[in-house]
Each structure stands twice: as structure tokens, then as C-alpha cells.
Amino acid sequence: xxxxxxxxxxxxxxxxxxxxxxxxxxxxxxxxxxxxxxxxxxxxxxxxxxxxxxxxxxxxxxxxxxxxxxxxxxxxxxxxxxxxxxxxxxxxxxxxxxxxxxxxxxxxxxxxxxxxxxxxxxxxxxxxxxxxxxxxxxxxxxxxxxxxxxxxxxxxxxxx
Numbered sequence: 001x002x003x004x005x006x007x008x009x010x011x012x013x014x015x016x017x018x019x020x021x022x023x024x025x026x027x028x029x030x031x032x033x034x035x036x037x038x039x040x041x042x043x044x045x046x047x048x049x050x051x052x053x054x055x056x057x058x059x060x061x062x063x064x065x066x067x068x069x070x071x072x073x074x075x076x077x078x079x080x081x082x083x084x085x086x087x088x089x090x091x092x093x094x095x096x097x098x099x100x101x102x103x104x105x106x107x108x109x110x111x112x113x114x115x116x117x118x119x120x121x122x123x124x125x126x127x128x129x130x131x132x133x134x135x136x137x138x139x140x141x142x143x144x145x146x147x148x149x150x151x152x153x154x155x156x157x158x159x160x
Contacts, residue, residue: 018109021142024100027114030147031097039093041083046076050141050148057152059132061159075152091124111150114138122159132158 020026037045055075057068068078086093096119105111120132134156141148 015109018104018142021147022102022104022109022112022140024102027102027112027140027147028097028100031114031116032095034149035095038079039083039086039095041080041087043076043080045079046072048147048149049075050143050150053149054151057154057156059134059154059156059159061157063160086122089124091122093120093122095120110142112140112142114140130159132156 034045034048036042037048049072051072053072053075055068055070057078059066068074085091097116098119099115099117101115103113105113115135115137118132118134118136120134122130122132124130134154137151137153138149139151141150
């Protein structure tokens, strides 16, 4: 009887941890932290990606359309370039997240599809302010070390 109660308690704790890990406030806070690391050039942002990351980014800006496809190496390279450009331009950024939808995968609730809209306001001295609008979809995995991004799909407009 004690073993059954212990098993039920462990299952309840596992379920509660999944509900907490994939709750909107938790995911939103985690994404804001990731965004702050990425935009500031903090290499720890790459630690938020799984080794088998799949990336598809499409952007339509003033100077045309560009795409980034690949995995973790491509995404981390892209983040380094973007952070370097923001540093050189002495740009300030402010991101807002809205329209969160979180759909945990079936048992054992270790993954979730997260969709949201992101507005990133960029200010560069001597240039008019820019706003980048993106519709993003992520697959987040719950691991022992915390949340990891396994897949990113993003379509954005605005910017350079």
C-alpha cells in the first residue's frame, strides 16, 4: 500500500512540475530571460537550445527577404552577428510578447508547442525607430537542467 501511495505521489509531483514548467507565466518569463541574453550577446543564450535544434527563420525587411535555416550552430552564429551589430550601432531594444498559446504534448508532458507574437522595438541614434513584428512557434522540452528549445519557426516583418 505504501508503494502505491508513493508511486501516486511521484506521478502527481511529475504532473504538477509539468503544469508549472509549461504555464504561461513561467514560459513568458523564461522567454524574456532568453531574449535578454540573446540581445545582449550573452553566449549563455545558446545553452537554451537543444543540440538537435531545428531552425527556420524568415524575415521581410526594408532591404529584402532573408532566411536562416539549420541547427544550433546556425542559430548561435546568427545571435552573435545580431548582438555584434546592435553593439556597434549602440542600439537599444525592447521586446513585448503577446498571444501566448501553449499546448503540452501527450504523456509524459515533457514537450510543448508554444506560439506567440513578438514586437521588438529598436532604437539607433540617428535613425528612425524600427519595430520588428514576428509570429513565432517553438517546441520546448522539459529536461533535468530546465527548458530547452528544440525547434524554432519564425516569420517576421520590419527592421532593416
